[in-house]
Amino acid sequence: MAIKPILKMGNPILLEIAEKVQEFNSPELEGLIEDMQDTMVSLNGAGLAAPQIGISLQLVIFGVEVNTRYPEAEEIPFTILINPEITPLSDEVEDGWEGCLSVPGLRGIVPRFTKLRYQGYDQYGNAIDRIVEGFHARVVQHECDHLEGILYPMRIEDFSAFGYTEALFPDQEYTD
Numbered sequence: 355m356a357i358k359p360i361l362k363m364g365n366p367i368l369l370e371i372a373e374k375v376q377e378f379n380s381p382e383l384e385g386l387i388e389d390m391q392d393t394m395v396s397l398n399g400a401g402l403a404a405p406q407i408g409i410s411l412q413l414v415i416f417g418v419e420v421n422t423r424y425p426e427a428e429e430i431p432f433t434i435l436i437n438p439e440i441t442p443l444s445d446e447v448e449d450g451w452e453g454c455l456s457v458p459g460l461r462g463i464v465p466r467f468t469k470l471r472y473q474g475y476d477q478y479g480n481a482i483d484r485i486v487e488g489f490h491a492r493v494v495q496h497e498c499d500h501l502e503g504i505l506y507p508m509r510i511e512d513f514s515a516f517g518y519t520e521a522l523f524p525d526q527e528y529t530d
Contacts, residue, residue: 356392357389357392357396358388358389358390358392358393358407358408359407360393360397360406360407360455360456360458361405361407361408361456362457362458363454363456363457363507364386364506365456367405367408368405368406368456368500368505369503370405370410370503371501371503372403372404372410372411372413372502372503373410373411373412373457374411374412374437375411375412375413375436375437375475378436378475378477378478378479379477379478379479383413383477384477385501386404386409386411387413387477388432389405389407390402390413390415391415393407393443394415394455397455397468399455399486400412400416400418400427400493401410401414401415401416401432401493401497402415402416402497403495403497403498403501404501405500405503406455406456406517407503413434413435413436414434414435414438414494414497414498414500414501415432415433416430416432416433416493416497416508417430417431417432417433417490417493418430418493420513424452427438427489428477428488428489428490429499430489430490430493433482434471434476434477435472435474435475435476435494435497436475436477436495436528437474437475438472438474438475438501439472439473440470440471440494440495440498441470441471441472441473441474442467442469442470443467443469443470443471443485444468444469444528446467446469447466447467448465448468449464450463450464450466450489450492451464452464452492452496452506453519454505455497456500456505457505457506457507458517459515459518459519459520460507460516460517460518461516461517461518461519461523462506462510462513462517463509463510463512463516464492464496464506464509464510464514465501465509465511466491466496466509467491467495468487468488468491469485469486469487469491470485470486470491470494471483471484471485471486471493472486472494472498474480493519513524519520
């Protein structure tokens with residue numbers, strides 16, 4: 355399909371609460387998912403939310419194999435998640451570095467729940483129900499935040515751990 359431009363922090367669409375997907379298994383939905391996947395892969399993203407390409411729908415995709423932006427990350431199966439619900443399964447929160455295709459060139463330490471359950475649907479309307487932890491849980495929370503109009507800098511508690519990637523990690527090579 356097509357690689358779409360990513361909206362950047364400051365665009366009002368990124369601050370909206372996204373609408374629920376009403377129609378599953380449609381050519382329009384399949385085309386949107388293909389565009390999102392092409393865009394995410396082209397940018398070495400771990401995930402992408404529909405609002406990031408200007409479509410205010412509750413649809414996220416994510417998945418990690420080997421990724422230069424997250425070299426130490428565990429693998430996450432490619433997932434299409436529609437109309438998600440997240441339930442933390444522990445009060446335990448862990449700080450971790452995050453970046454975002456909508457906030458290019460910057461990284462920050464963000465607190466996230468370490469273990470959660472996410473539920474929703476795939477593009478055909480089949481139910482998804484998973485319990486995850488670690489980096490997988492972090493990615494799901496990050497992507498689903500986009501559906502609520504939240505960008506990761508809004509969750510940062512200590513801005514001394516927020517800055518440009520090349521200044522924070524001068525010995526590492528990043529592509530964002």
